[in-house]
Amino acid sequence: MHPAFSVIFLTTLIGAAQGLFLALFSTQVYSEFELLPGIGDTNYYGIGAAISLILLIGGLASSFFHLGHPERAWRSAACWRTSWLSREVIALPTMMLAVFVYGIIHLFGLDSIAFTHGEITLSTSLFVGIFGVVTTFALFICTAMIYACIKFLQEWASPLTVINYFLFGTASGFTLATALASYLGLQEHILFLGGWAIVLTILVFITRTASLYRNSRIKHKSTMQSAIGIRHNKIQQKAQGAMGGSFNTREYFHGKTAMFLKSVKFIFMILVFPVPVLLLSTSLNNGNTEVLIAAFVIQFIGLLAERWYFFAQANHPQNIYYQTV
């Protein structure tokens, strides 16, 4: 497939935003149950939610560049019964709303105690957070299923696609949360968040490697023979029905060399996994904010390359009809 930058930015930006929100919520849960110290007067949740919302808006804005008629985008919520894209269009603003409310509650100190039972007190924002987590998970599933549900794009049609989208998002979100905690000087939270960021990055390294391995051995179901229905081992295309190319020759091919593809894979394998893990693990104890921000930025750039590769690697069966591209 031809990787569209609008979709690359959409999926990476909202992935990081979702991961960041999950990081904020986990911190709050741990704090409320006193497994982590409180955040003091740092407004960590409020700032985090604001960053998450900005990333979500950025993703949404970039997705509009993918549309031929952005002014009709409101229509795309109509077919949620059948279309994962439509479901994503509903899940994304719902999550934005949840993050917005969650952020407002924390930024303006509107939190109150919603529930008390013995020594346990739960705040209102925690329940807003739970709603946010549900929408975050829904959004992860919708985004990934857009790709995983197309069964003849065999590189994508796998549960690994959903797992990878979830883990890539959470890994980059937790890395960002670590940087934020470090910026606000929350030393104990850096250890908690950074630790999880490392664990998630290692987990996604395993699952992405698994999907790369799967895709390298994939046996495509469609062949030249099944595509035109002629049983002969040697079929050569002589004309593809267009002189200067067509939508079919532009949309489904990345147009780069195999060497370029290999380089992109090498780049993202370095930038997404070992570099951030190294940077995270060296600065967990000294809380070096610059290094942690660098870890997030490097991982995010790596994720852009990863998403480019994700699209470029998918081989659409219609390409069989365009052998000479």
Place this chain on the structure above:
Amino acid sequence: MTQLALIIDLNVCVGCSACVTSCKEWNTSGPAGFMSDENPYQKDPTGTFFNRVQTYEVGEFPKTETVHFPKSCLHCEEPPCVPVCPTGASYKRKLDGIVLVDYDKCIGCKYCSWACPYGAREIDEHQKVMKKCTLCVDRIYDENLPEAERKPACVLACPTNARLFGDVHDADSEVSEMIRDQGGYQLMPEWGTQPSNHYLPRRKNKITIHKDELVRVDNPLNKEQKEHHKPVDGSVLDDSSFI
């Protein structure tokens, strides 16, 4: 239920592209708006087409065969492009099974084109909506046209009658008969899309002649030419029986 479809006979298609030009001519002047082109008269012309003819060479020289392969939307019975559409712009008509795009609802997200394994959908680069073969839906029901002309433009244009149009659900229709009798097949059956358009394969008339069939065993000429037995000199077994 009706399922209108095209039957394309690869045995007689000569690759003249008359179906391509007549399709473009009819549909670019239709009520749904033009089908835009880029550089139509310059280098690297490109544009929107509902139908294209491709050419394949099958086999290795000297045993080769050229196959012209017209390719358009197959109007699948289980169209994978329809459920993925977020706006409902892409739909399959219950009335006659034609898969259509509502150009006023399409947001141009291209997701349906990803979900079509045949690459039958093309985005119009100027109108920014997804376009595809409509089976000339604005023509086949037009009562102002004489009945014989209420067919898709490509079918009427084909000089070798390689394109047939009809209801593939009606067992007695011409197209159903052709599929049954001439070995009609579907493209990429492995995805379960059940394309309504069928292709008829190359068919060659071959007869097998065995060697003995080349010689007429009961040829009367042979009888006439047969020589009578001459009497054998000396005694034979028959003579001795009388002793």
